[in-house]
Amino acid sequence: MNIRSVVRGVGHYLPSRVVENKEFEATLDTSDEWIRSRTGIERRHFAAEGETTSQLAIKAAEQALENAGMSVDQIDAIVVATSTPDYTFPSVATMVQAGLNMRQGFAYDIQAVCAGFVYALANANGLIVSGQAKCVLVIGAETFSRIMDWTDRGTCVLFGDGAGALILEAATGTGTTDDRGVLSTDLHSDGRYRELLYVDGGVSTNGQAGHLRMQGNAVFKHAVTKLAETAHTALEKVGLSGSDVDWLVPHQANLRIITATAERMQLPLERVVLTVQDHGNTSAASIPLALSIGAERGQIKEGDLLVTEAIGGGLAWGSVVLRW
Known part of the structure; x- marks a missing residue:
């Protein structure tokens, strides 16, 4: 018997405030055209005052x-990915547990x-495969607007707030790549x-939340090579290749990074879920947001x-191959 972690449901939430690129023109030496051409970003959502990461989650x-x-x-565990906790x-996970009135399990x-x-x-899959949990709620949630330096045009125009969630449940598989669920991680x-x-x-260090700092060009170079490499490795672990992939659901950071990664994987943009x-x-909300919206659109x-x-940041990187 082979245990697989199968996706049972997805969901997402975006704050109501939508911030178009043109809003930055009043305070920064930037423009809608500049932001779109370099990042592919047209708008983003910002959490309202008092609206926290746990509430989005x-x-x-x-x-x-x-x-x-x-x-x-029915949930045994909650795993929340975030860099902007309340x-x-x-x-955040225990706050989500309380907010859902979940009395059992761990978070x-x-x-x-x-x-x-x-x-x-990958961690939730490990819990399920090892038998520590049968059903895990996996969430990515962020309020990156709280750590922006609003004078830094190279970073503050890039980020947004939101949350995405996915439910994984143990199921019996055949041990082949035809199984639904997580097939490999890297x-x-x-x-x-x-x-x-x-x-x-x-x-x-200084007892403060601080501001995000980034060397954009260097991160770009690492991203393009490392993302394609980890995707290939994860596929190779189960004897698959880019030609077997129906959908690439990448971290939605920058359209140029996404395009370059897809090219290295020999995948057309038509097979990439885009929400950037x-x-x-x-940040950590980007992939579950894209999964939920991709499913909602009828793509996935x-x-x-x-x-x-x-x-x-870290740098930390990785990939997951799964059959929906």
Whole structure:
């Protein structure tokens, strides 16, 4: 008997405030055309004052439960990927657990910045395959607008807020790539590149939340090579290749990175789920948002072979191959 972690439902939530590129023209030396041409981003959502990461996560989780036709009593564990928690502690995941009125199981956060959801998905799969949980709610949720330096035109126009959720449940598979569920995972990190993408604040440094700092060109170069490599590795682990992939669901950071990665995988853009134009970079929320919207649009269908991949501060990167 082969245990697989099968997707039972997806959901997402976006704050009501939509910020178009032109809003930045009043305070920055930038333009809608400049932002679109370099990033592919047209707009993003910002959380309202007082609207927290856990609140976004709870709403995405509720939608995922509804989509799956499941109740919270069926969930054994919650894993939340975030770099913008409500508090230093407790975890966002335990706050989601309380918000859903979930009395059983366990909940915890994972922090791998933009690669967070890939790490969380791999972690949740490990819980299921090892028998520690039968049903796991996996969430990516961020309020990156809270750590922006609004004078830095190279970063503040890139990010947005939002949450996406996915429910994984144990199912019996045949052990072949025809099985539904997670087929392979591939995770990496290299702490030598910390200076390329980081936040200049923290509990044990200056006691402040800090602002995001990024060396954009360097991150771009690492992203294009590392994302294609990890996707190929994850596919090779189960004897598959790019030609077998129905949908690439990448971290939605920058359209140029997404396009370059797809080209290296020999995939046309028609087989890539794109949401970056409407959401900007939502860090750990980006992949589950794209999965939920891709399914909502009717792009992603049961039986489709998907590859998700992401890279973030650390540097941390990785990919997951799954059959929907």
